[in-house]
Amino acid sequence: MFPAAFDYAAPATLVDALALLKQHGDDAKIMAGGQSLIPMLKLRFAQPGIVVDIGRLPGMAGIARHNGHLSIGALARHVDIERNADLPKLCPILVDTVHWISDPLVRNRGTLAGSVCHADPSGDWGSVMLALGASIVARSQAGERVITIEDFFKSPFTTALKPDEIVTEVRIPMPGGPSGGAYNKLERKVGDFATVAVAVHVELSGGKIAKAGIGLTAVGPTNIKALAAEKALVGHEPTEQVIAEAARLASEAAEPKDDIRGTAAYKKDIVRVYVQRGLRTALGRAREVKA
């Protein structure tokens, strides 16, 4: 399979990349690792006039703590998260999730930021970012803009990014107290897209849940933030009853469709079960953490 013909540019600086986007607007498509874009090009779902390969931009592959948040550079690959020595302690849900993403070869090229920008409702990172309350940092010639993840996903494969903007970084707030997260995914075979997956994140304060985030994968037009379920957790002690109610509400927030991976009713029930499981794991992790 060949993509339709396109022009190609691999700018050496962010300034050059932003100028190309300004010039070509909607006709340009940004490529980082290319692991979502190249399959789309080959299937001719995407036929941009020009591919702007940002893979050679310097200084954008870092993973570091900055002013109360964890910064994931736009070119940090899945494998960089997988092998990062600090993340298992700092943000274990990222390490949980990364093993579920496709296969080792795709993880050697694909990036977290690219995956979030691809905005596939079956994408794993989107739900995790919703659960963690991440922000997306975007640059254009006009300057820098920080977009909260809730405002980022608009519809399938569509984000709040403007045609002249490049994501430079994903910011994950570092929790103020003991916290834990978990990502559970049901897939038909190793490396498959999710039938259903659920990301949960909790922060504890004085034995009660101070913050809660729940993101749902592959059960709607975008990754879904289960707001009502989150609200049902905050301010409460994490009893089995509270967990069960949150799971029920999350299941109601899911809008899955019948497809080859399962019926809608089945998927809704998996959401319920995985919210329960995820919360138990996340709470267990939070209790182990000394803030």
Add this chain to the structure above:
Amino acid sequence: MKVSMRVNGAERSGDIEPRVLLVDFIRTNLSLTGTHIGCDTSSCGACTVLVDGDPVKSCTVLAVQAEGRAVKTIEGIAGTGALAPIQVGFHEEHGLQCGFCTPGMMLLGEELISRIPNPTDEQIRWAISGNICRCTGYMNIVKAVQHAAKLTTAASKAPAAAMAGGAE
């Protein structure tokens, strides 16, 4: 557009459209047909090559993305006529049947051993989890990688032992 890269240690270049996939550049322009095309959808791993040491699916990489990079294909595995440890492993443990997935499996095995000298069965299984063997010969592929790991470890110890002996 012009593209050049180091393939199996030699500088190679071509004049291609940006849409040309790395696997097609390798097979068609460079006539290195050991890299196979299986699914052409990033699912099977038959097209595995190493780019700057990392295994990638060359059906899902543009040739222009490899500009200036070091690419290793299965043709780069055996250097001087003698079999490389990974080849000996596959030979001794019957790690291949039809052979279609073998180039990818060997490159993955070699890269894994370079990172983790004594990989466990589980580490090998994870490493090859993006590559499909249609003959389902996975048991022997895992054994072949284990075999190669032992040979590689023995080979890396041997010169050290010889040097130590010489110093006495």
